[in-house]
Amino acid sequence: MRVLVVGSGGREHALVEALAASHLEPEVYAAPGNPGIARVAETVDIPADDLVALRDFAAERRMDLTVVGPEVPLIGGIRECFEEAGLRVFGPSRAAARIEGSKVFAKEVMRHAGVPTARFEVFDREYRALDYLRSREAEFPIVVKADGAAAGKGVTVARDRSEAESAVRAAFGGKFGKAGERIVIEEYLEGREASVFVITDGHEMLPFLPAQDYKRIYDGDEGPNTGGMGAYSPLMWMRPETYGEILEEIVRPTLHQLALIGTPYTGLLYAGVIVTSSGPKALEFNCRFGDPETQVILPRMRSDLLELLLAAVEGNISGREISWSSDKAVCVVLASEGYPESYSTGDEISGLSDLPSGVYVYHAGTEERDGRFYTAGGRVLNVVGTGSTIIEARARAYAGVEAIHFRGMQYRTDIALEAIELEDF
Structure with a gap:
């Protein structure tokens, strides 16, 4: 079996690692990939938004499945492009991917589905x-x-x-x-935020365990928004009944509404939710795996990810369940100086060969020259610690951070800090 992963970040590195570990023993390829991914899979120098070149490569190599990491190819119609060549893609159609491609479309879907969300106005x-x-x-x-x-x-x-x-x-x-x-101006909601993922075959859904990410660049949720500066999973503060409410009152009605308007959703649906004093409400939807939440979810998964993705593409997830490790996971993102605005590149990275046990490092924005690694993006590395408690997982993540160095390296020091107080020992 041959599998192609589209993308080049830390999320894609985590996906490649999980897919390569499948008992189906696939040959895994990544386009364009990164130096970390190259240690696990064969990388191909094709940009993630070059849909025709990706399709031609997948057809030539007879890929059994293509897994799309970033949103841009999905919003651009990679699934339709591949299906015309008889190739299977895990990800929604271009029409369904509008759930991320247009905030206005997402809000209208939520309104018609009766999904609880913030009041909003649209302006052009x-x-x-x-x-x-x-x-x-x-x-x-x-x-x-x-x-x-x-x-x-x-x-x-x-x-x-x-x-x-x-x-x-x-x-x-x-x-x-x-x-x-065009913009949306909406009501500000107070509460705790969570990231919820479900795999869906267009009919049934298979939920992952939730995670929490950190969007602001600085400690204490200060500064501008970023692509994500860290995450942890599971969420000790979320009660099972609250999670059930999110699935049944936010996610399922959204999937039903998408099917009702002729755009059934197949793939991974990401719901950004906030649990307010009056209950959970939807903040946004994304049409792909979250980044960096994927990096704390997949290391905890015991089920075979490739089997689950194939089942979704084949319309056969009914009756399946995902098995999870009891371990906790914490991810700290290491970013370049100046991120999220303009940022430096080309700075040498040291310490990657001296990491403590229980630490994973996923490459997000790196390049390799003569066996040495250098920064090549805003978010450079994702350092993930795992352990039987959040305290242990967090300590390992930050021990990994302390081992790594590059000029101007910045990161948050408060990832999962509040989770420690909520943990039962």
């Missing part, structure tokens, strides 16, 4: 959005979102009118390209 003109912010209807803090996919950076939680107006002007001023040509 800057002056109308600014007029709304100056009206009595606007309550602060308030959330401004670019309509299109913006690599996790198109959301601004504005504490006052001035911040909100700046976010509106930035979006319509081209900061997010076409993604910002």
